[in-house]
Amino acid sequence: MSDLISVDEAHRRLGEHALLPQTETISVADAQGRVLAEAITARVSRPPAAVSAMDGYAVRLDDVREAGARLAVIGEAPAGAPFERPVGTGQAVRIFTGGEMPAGTNHIVIQEDTDRDGDTVICRDAYDHSEFVRPAGLDFAAGDTLLTPGTRLCAGELALAAAANHATLPVQRKLRVGILANGNELKPPGSDLAPGEIVNSNPAGLAALIRDWGGEPVDLGIAADTIDAIRSAIAGAPDIDIFLPVGGASVGDHDLMRPAFAAEGFEPVFEKVAVRPGKPTWFSRTASKRVLGLPGNPASALVCAHLFLQPLLTGAPLPLVKARLAAPLPANGPREQYMRAAISLTDGGVVMAHAAANQDSSLITPFIRSAGLIRRLPGAPGMETGQVVDCILIRAPRWTDQDGS
């Protein structure tokens, strides 16, 4: 089980052991960014009846085929208060945007093209086809399936669900991801640091990514470098779906995360991945829980969260784009490599990737300039400026970025 597996094989095993989503029902007002669990069907038609698209007069088209028609105004139809009687030949109804078309009318003359003489409206122009009428169900009809399961709810989807007369929506319950740091050297941000101590910085970045991917981060704190300390942190967090231990993943005497989780009943699915950075990344499971072990090196932790936690949380393929290299790259070694890179646009609109000069796995600073990770397959030859590479987007590019080195 200690085999070094490829990134593709790791993805296959993650997919095989993905947690089945559970459903909860929440208010539309709280549903931004959530993932629909069931199809949403329209409870009403929109618009519910034919309505006017403009302020003006609802008329019979046949009455205004000649310029200068004089029609008797027999009532009003503002939005929300339909005019109930049928409209006959030679008659018109004053109507406002969103008002229902009265029975018998099939055309709107906008008010700018009319003159008013007491209860008579004079339509100055001639018309040969119906205008400014929105038919019933133009947007959607009652019973239409509007949204399918798996849809992420953004502005358009939320407006649509509300318009279809849904106050609540069935969504996937957020997976609770428990971030567990480990290391006697770690202290919370803001601490007075003694010699040898460093800041526990990885959870801050990982929690942000978990939220971006629709999960709920839970800070399980810092466990000391003993199996018992790690085991009690695991046992003390019973409502976690995915444990995310960070650090203690490698082969040193203080790398105790795997044995601690094994002692708590987690069975290994993979133990190492041929990826750079992040070779010690590991994944284990019980019947209802998963644990993705990330290396403690900050760049390894963030990159491997993108590569392996993201698909576990979103169930979606990684967001790949093609870009041209802004600078040459050396040949790659035997591990698949993901290089932090700025993503920018040339004046001509070509997407460019510029790998950070230093790819050391301890560095955090390159992430503030990097919107992408250039993917280099095992043994890939050196590449020249302008050649096309695959990049995983790790955040929306700021297209004004010009350089990432």
Ligand SMILES: Nc1nc2c(c(=O)[nH]1)N[C@H]1C(S)=C(S)[C@@H](COP(=O)(O)OP(=O)(O)OC[C@H]3O[C@@H](n4cnc5c(N)ncnc54)[C@H](O)[C@@H]3O)O[C@H]1N2
């Ligand atoms: N003899 C070998 N040594 C190492 C190997 C190997 O194969 N053989 N692998 C190296 C690789 S690759 C990586 S990556 C690291 C992984 O190390 P661990 O996951 O065991 O991480 P730690 O040793 O706990 O920490 C590494 C580094 O990161 C710092 N760290 C840890 N946690 C945090 C945190 N929450 N916030 C900020 N910084 C953190 C820690 O202080 C260390 O400096 O192992 C190599 N070694």
Ligand code: MOO
């Ligand atoms: O995998 Mo480690 O991340 O190479 O430093």
